[in-house]
Amino acid sequence: MRRLAYTAAALALALPARAAEFNASLSVAPQVASDRTASPYYVGPPTLPAHNRSTRQDLDLRLREGGFNAQGTLRWQAAQGAKPERHGVMNQFYYDGELGGGLAYTAGKKVLSWGVGYGFRPLDVVQRENRRGVNLPAPVGQSLLAVERFDATDAWTLAWVRPGAGGGATDAEDGSLAFHWYRLADGDDLHAVARVSHRRGIEAGAGFTRVVGDEWSFHGAALYEGRYRKTLNRLAENGGTLAAADPMTESQKHHGIKAVAGLQWTGESGWSAIAEAWYDADAYSRAEWQRLDALTARQRALAGFAPAAAIAGNVGWSSTAYLATTLLRENLMLRLAYDDRDGFKPYAELLTTPRDGGRVLTLGAAYEGNRQRVAGGLRQLGGAADSAYARAPLKRVAWIEWRIALF
Amino acid sequence: MSRFFPALFLAVAALPAFAADEVAQLLKQADAFRLPAESVRVETQVELYRNDALDKERLYTVYVKPGRRSLVLMKSPSEIGQKVLMLADQFWLLMPESQRPLRITASQKLLGEASTGDIASMTWSEDYAGSVKGETDCPPPPAALPELAAPAKPRRCLHLDLAQARNGVTYARVELYLDKANKQPVKADLYVGSGKRAKEAWYVATLVNGQPQIMTMLLLDDIQVNRRTVIRYRAITPKAAPDEFFNPAALVRNSLSGW
Numbered sequence: 001m002r003r004l005a006y007t008a009a010a011l012a013l014a015l016p017a018r019a020a021e022f023n024a025s026l027s028v029a030p031q032v033a034s035d036r037t038a039s040p041y042y043v044g045p046p047t048l049p050a051h052n053r054s055t056r057q058d059l060d061l062r063l064r065e066g067g068f069n070a071q072g073t074l075r076w077q078a079a080q081g082a083k084p085e086r087h088g089v090m091n092q093f094y095y096d097g098e099l100g101g102g103l104a105y106t107a108g109k110k111v112l113s114w115g116v117g118y119g120f121r122p123l124d125v126v127q128r129e130n131r132r133g134v135n136l137p138a139p140v141g142q143s144l145l146a147v148e149r150f151d152a153t154d155a156w157t158l159a160w161v162r163p164g165a166g167g168g169a170t171d172a173e174d175g176s177l178a179f180h181w182y183r184l185a186d187g188d189d190l191h192a193v194a195r196v197s198h199r200r201g202i203e204a205g206a207g208f209t210r211v212v213g214d215e216w217s218f219h220g221a222a223l224y225e226g227r228y229r230k231t232l233n234r235l236a237e238n239g240g241t242l243a244a245a246d247p248m249t250e251s252q253k254h255h256g257i258k259a260v261a262g263l264q265w266t267g268e269s270g271w272s273a274i275a276e277a278w279y280d281a282d283a284y285s286r287a288e289w290q291r292l293d294a295l296t297a298r299q300r301a302l303a304g305f306a307p308a309a310a311i312a313g314n315v316g317w318s319s320t321a322y323l324a325t326t327l328l329r330e331n332l333m334l335r336l337a338y339d340d341r342d343g344f345k346p347y348a349e350l351l352t353t354p355r356d357g358g359r360v361l362t363l364g365a366a367y368e369g370n371r372q373r374v375a376g377g378l379r380q381l382g383g384a385a386d387s388a389y390a391r392a393p394l395k396r397v398a399w400i401e402w403r404i405a406l407f
Numbered sequence: 408m409s410r411f412f413p414a415l416f417l418a419v420a421a422l423p424a425f426a427a428d429e430v431a432q433l434l435k436q437a438d439a440f441r442l443p444a445e446s447v448r449v450e451t452q453v454e455l456y457r458n459d460a461l462d463k464e465r466l467y468t469v470y471v472k473p474g475r476r477s478l479v480l481m482k483s484p485s486e487i488g489q490k491v492l493m494l495a496d497q498f499w500l501l502m503p504e505s506q507r508p509l510r511i512t513a514s515q516k517l518l519g520e521a522s523t524g525d526i527a528s529m530t531w532s533e534d535y536a537g538s539v540k541g542e543t544d545c546p547p548p549p550a551a552l553p554e555l556a557a558p559a560k561p562r563r564c565l566h567l568d569l570a571q572a573r574n575g576v577t578y579a580r581v582e583l584y585l586d587k588a589n590k591q592p593v594k595a596d597l598y599v600g601s602g603k604r605a606k607e608a609w610y611v612a613t614l615v616n617g618q619p620q621i622m623t624m625l626l627l628d629d630i631q632v633n634r635r636t637v638i639r640y641r642a643i644t645p646k647a648a649p650d651e652f653f654n655p656a657a658l659v660r661n662s663l664s665g666w
Contacts, residue, residue, distance in 0.1 A: 023487045062487065067660075096660045102651050104660065112659075113507035129505070138504055148660075155656035182656040187497055189510050189655065211497065214513035214575065214600060266514040268599045339518040342631055343463075370463040371485050405484035 021064040027403040029135050030055040036381075036395035040296045041319040043393070045081075047312040048319075054079035058137060067096035069110075073138060092141045104148045111141040112159060114180045114193050115221070116207035119333045119351070120278035120326070122223035122258035123207050125195040126161055126178050128171050130325045132351075134362070134379055135399040142172070155182045167198030174199045187211065191221070201226030205258075215268075220261040228256040228282050233318050236288075236295040241302065242310055246317050256281030262333075274335040283326040286355040289388050292318055319393050327388045328353040343368040357384030376400040430539060430567065434532035436590035437583070440612060441621045442529045445473045446647035449640055451526055456635040467526055470648045475534070475573075477527035478653060490658050491516070491523045496575020498523075501658040508655045513575045517599070524577025525606075525626060525638065531583065534576045537569035545593050546584060548609060554625050554637055555609055563587040578605065591619060604629050615643075 033052045035042055044050060059074040071092040078084035094108025115121025119131055126142055146159040157180045162168070165175035176197035183190045189209040196202055207221025234240075234247045262276030284292075299314050321327075332354060337347035346365035352358065364377025380396045381389045448470050455463040466482040474495065481489040488503025498516050499508045516523050528534070545564035548555035564584040571579050580598040585591065592610040599605045611623035620643070626636040651657055 021482075021487065023484050025484070106660075111504075111506040113505050115507060127506075150651035150654045150657045152650045152654060155654050157656075182654075184494075184497075184655060209510040211510060211512050217510060217512050219510075264512070266512050266518070268514055268517060268601060270518060272515070340631075341518060341522075341628075342457075342634065368485065373485065405487075407484055 020066065021062070022407075023062045024406040025060045025403055026406060027058045027060065027401055028055065029058070029137075029399065029401040031135050031397060031399040033397045034395045036391075036393055039391050039393045039395075040293070040300055041315060041322065041391060041393045043312050043316040043319060047309065048316050049081045051079040051081060056135075056137065060138060067098075069094055069096070069108075071138070075137070089137075089140060091138050094141070099147075102150050104150065106144065106146040106148065106159075109141045109143050110146075111139050112144065112146070112157075112161075112178075114191060116189075116191055116209055116219050117221060117260040117276065117278070118262060118264075118274050118335070119276050120258075120260045120280065120331070122221050122260055122278075122280075123191055123193045123205050125193055125203050125205075125223070126159065126176070132325055134364075134377060134397060135401055153184045156180065171197075171199060193223070200228060207260075215265055217264045218262070219264075220259075222257065222259040225256040225258065225281065226254065228253050230282065230284070230288075231321070231324075232288065233292055233295060233321070235314075236291040236318075241295070241298050242306060242314050243317070247314070248317050248320055253281070258282070270339045270341060272337045272339070274333070274337075276333045276335075278326075278331050278333075280326045280329055280331070283324060283329045284321065284388070285329055289328070289356065292321060293386070293391065322388075322392050322394070327392075328355055328358065330355050352383070353387060353389065356387035358387030358389030359383035360389055371405045373403045374400070375403075430537060431532060433539070433565065433567065433585060433590055434530075434535065434569075437585050437592050438530040438532050440591050440610075440619065442471065443615075443618075443620060443643060444645035446645065447471050448642075448644045448646040448648070449529070450642040452639045452641055453526065454637040454639070456637070458633050459635070469527055469529075470646070470652070471527070471529060472647065472650075472653065476653050477529075478648070479523055479527050491527065492653065492655055492658055493523070493527050494653060494655075496573060498575070499655045499658060506659050508658045510655075513577075517577065522577060525624075525636070528577055531569065531581065534571060534573055535569035535581060536572040537567055537581075540566045540568045540582075542566070542587060543584075545586065548594075549627070552609075552625065552635070554611060554623055562593075564593055565590075589619070592621060 031054050056075065056077040061072050063070045069092055073089040073091055075089060076086045090109060092110050094106055094110040097105050099105060112126045113124055115124035121131060127139065129139055130136060142161050144159045144161045145163055146157055148157045149155065159178045161178055162175040168174040174197045176195050178195040179193065181192040192206045194204045203223055203225045205221060205223030209217060209219040211217045229250045229252050231248050231250050234249050235243055258280050260276060260278040262274060264274045266272040296315055296318055299311050302311055330353060332352045335347060335349040337345065339345050344367050349362040351360040360379060360381050362377055362379045366373060366375035376399060378396065378398045381392050381394060383390045448468065451467040451469055453465040454461055465486065468480045468482055470478040477493040479491040481487060490501040492499045498511045500511050501508050543564055543566050545562040548557060565587050567583040567585065569581040569583055578597040579600040582596040584594045586593055591612055595608040596604055597606040597608060606629060607627040609625040610621045612619040613622040622640045624638040628634040
């Protein structure tokens with residue numbers, strides 16, 4: 001509640017008498033999830049609370065005056081079995097200034113997206129956005145100091161992210177020095193990024209987007225990461241069956257690759273299609289899932305021989321593997337969408353994990369009126385019986401978001 | 408009959424006089440009614456009607472520079488922060504949530520309620536070439552449209568058949584009617600790449616500083632037949648934004664707020 005008050009106060013103080021642009025929107029986003037109770041990873045109450053029904057209400061406030069930008073959210077959220085709570089989020093708060101001669105600077109908290117791709121963006125080394133979630137709130141930027149240079153076709157940005165923060169427990173908390181280079185060359189968008197951080201060491205990558213004719217575009221990007229971390233169950237990796245404390249431990253790996261390649265077609269009829277494949281070294285391999293599956297089977301087999309709470313607790317710890325944005329390293333995605341040019345946009349999206357035959361099907365639609373927007377969808381996880389998605393403790397999720405632009 | 412053939416010959420012989428360079432000149436004269444300077448800032452209001460009732464309203468600020476460069480800033484509360492950059496036949500979209508310029512194709516530019524191409528493309532001479540099909544009575548405006556009044560006296564029009572001269576233009580073919588007397592645009596039939604007519608555009612001039620200037624464009628949609636789009640140019644101000652603002656990577660900055 002205190003953060004809520006701080007956010008409101010900061011926005012109010014930032015409001016000059018003659019604000020160039022001040023906008024507010026209200027959104028209501030309820031969500032219902034269904035558990036797959038037959039999943040080996042399913043652990044219900046009392047070990048893990050059920051949060052199948054939840055809702056999030058956001059009042060989004062934005063201010064722009066000259067180079068100054070502020071975006072904050074006043075949020076009220078509630079979930080089944082949890083106490084409703086309110087808090088404030090300062091999504092962005094920064095100043096874009098000019099130094100002359102094409103040089104510019106940015107100071108403050110800003111969303112800095114450099115990626116190429118639709119379902120996965122390896123080059124987003126600063127703003128590691130969850131591209132696979134549904135019903136997500138607005139992203140929260142990173143504190144940074146940046147120098148940028150622009151001319152008609154080239155641009156570069158050097159950003160000191162989280163100045164003085166040092167090493168952090170997560171990527172979002174990790175201080176880093178990041179660089180992005182962009183060139184518009186013969187109609188192609190070319191990107192290169194480099195980042196040095198405590199957690200990941202050196203990361204470097206490049207990407208492109210090429211448009212062919214009026215209807216086709218192709219994109220690709222790859223990133224090398226000197227170090228990457230993965231949260232694995234040490235019992236699955238090293239042996240053992242039950243742990244007395246959380247066995248999910250972060251282990252450091254070296255020389256990882258992230259890559260994406262895709263194409264998009266858009267016809268004049270309003271139909272469009274995206275096909276994309278990506279590889280994410282940060283995600284579990286098929287073998288790592290198999291070892292976790294084997295551990296979970298061993299734990300389940302102890303029913304009647306070991307305390308039920310110990311088994312449920314261990315399975316619950318293992319089920320946190322499903323919190324990852326990408327479950328398997330290799331992914332294929334197909335998306336078909338339609339735009340009726342009158343605000344109605346339905347789509348169907350299929351994500352598959354070819355290594356294990358997993359599937360995630362998403363059907364959704366959005367309608368945009370004069371000031372209101374309604375979006376909703378249904379996502380179903382499944383596929384081959386021994387795939388990670390088919391064994392997930394979550395079976396499906398349905399959501400709606402209603403948003404109204406107040407002014 | 409003896410008079411018919413010489414008359415036909417003269418009529419046919421007269422048409423090539425409008426070919427090539429003169430068609431380009433005609434288009435430049437027509438462009439001047441829409442864009443009074445090479446570099447401008449245009450405040451645009453778009454009204455979308457469905458079954459004659461106002462359904463949606465959108466506000467845009469458009470910066471136009473020579474070399475087929477346009478930058479569209481969405482200003483409506485529901486679209487605020489969105490930007491579209493057009494550099495000749497290349498296009499980028501910035502959604503405020505992602506802060507990432509997204510490369511889009513010409514077909515994607517056609518999507519949405521009010522096509523960005525209709526808002527950002529304000530000239531024909533750089534994009535189209537063609538011929539004069541003939542001279543005709545100016546087409547009468549559709550009845551019962553409040554934005555269009557029938558002219559006080561009948562006018563003669565030049566009927567131009569234009570094809571895209573460059574990739575990435577919003578419409579592959581345009582049949583354009585210009586007032587023969589002053590080359591003011593009157594009407595255009597807009598065709599997409601498949602050859603299908605997508606829209607019918609009507610141009611309404613208003614006296615600005617004593618000169619007629621197109622301040623309203625009416626679009627009748629052939630695909631969504633119950634829809635009518637009225638584009639009102641609320642202010643057209645000569646203004647040259649710096650070149651670096653037309654760099655796709657610069658879309659994430661808010662630098663244009665003072666321009």
